[in-house]
Amino acid sequence: MSKQSPDADVAFISALAELLNKNELTELSVMREYGEYDSLDVKVVKQVTVMQQAAPMMMQAAPVAHQTPSAPTAAPAAAAAPIEDPAQHPGAVTSPMVGTVYLSAEPGAATFVSVGATVTEGQTVLIIEAMKTMNHIPAPRAGTVKRILANDGQAVEYGAPLMIIE
Numbered sequence: 363m364s365k366q367s368p369d370a371d372v373a374f375i376s377a378l379a380e381l382l383n384k385n386e387l388t389e390l391s392v393m394r395e396y397g398e399y400d401s402l403d404v405k406v407v408k409q410v411t412v413m414q415q416a417a418p419m420m421m422q423a424a425p426v427a428h429q430t431p432s433a434p435t436a437a438p439a440a441a442a443a444p445i446e447d448p449a450q451h452p453g454a455v456t457s458p459m460v461g462t463v464y465l466s467a468e469p470g471a472a473t474f475v476s477v478g479a480t481v482t483e484g485q486t487v488l489i490i491e492a493m494k495t496m497n498h499i500p501a502p503r504a505g506t507v508k509r510i511l512a513n514d515g516q517a518v519e520y521g522a523p524l525m526i527i528e
Contacts, residue, residue: 371402378406388519389460448511448523455502457522461492463512473514479507481527488512488524501527 374394382390394402448454457463465473465488475487481501490497509526512518 374402375404375406378404382406448509448526451523451526453503453505453508453526453528454523455487455499455525455527457490457512457518457520457524458499459490459492459497460520461490461497461518463514463516463518463524464489464491464496465510465512465514475507475510475525477507477510481505481507487527490518499524503527 378390378392381387389405389407391405392403394404396402465475467474467489474489475481475485481487481504483502483504484500486498487501487507488499490499505527507525508528510524511526512522512524518524
């Protein structure tokens, strides 16, 4: 808290939390300066739980006793294939920060990499802009780009999968 009134700071933080919810934001950072040696840095973060729901399955009606099926009915799938999480892939390149992804150095320029391209360890594969700073994201290993999961200009969260390099 600052040297100013703690009640005013609490009211300010409460207003930020309300603003976060009202505008459906997940994170908000503010620095409030009261003087040369007095300031308040506030970061309000809302935990977002993403729930995956399986699509409802259609129930098949049981055949009526006096009817004979012309062909055996197909057995229901033993288990649905697990949903592949690209972030869990061993070749996943994940975002080290929150920001905006750029696949090329400037608009209209060729992309750093494309699917099928061979990359070397340390080679820039994309840029993430965070707080007006362009951060070059290097390939963590040498290999071939199998998938690009982020779109140019897309906002990403920390840990979001960006591409797969095998």
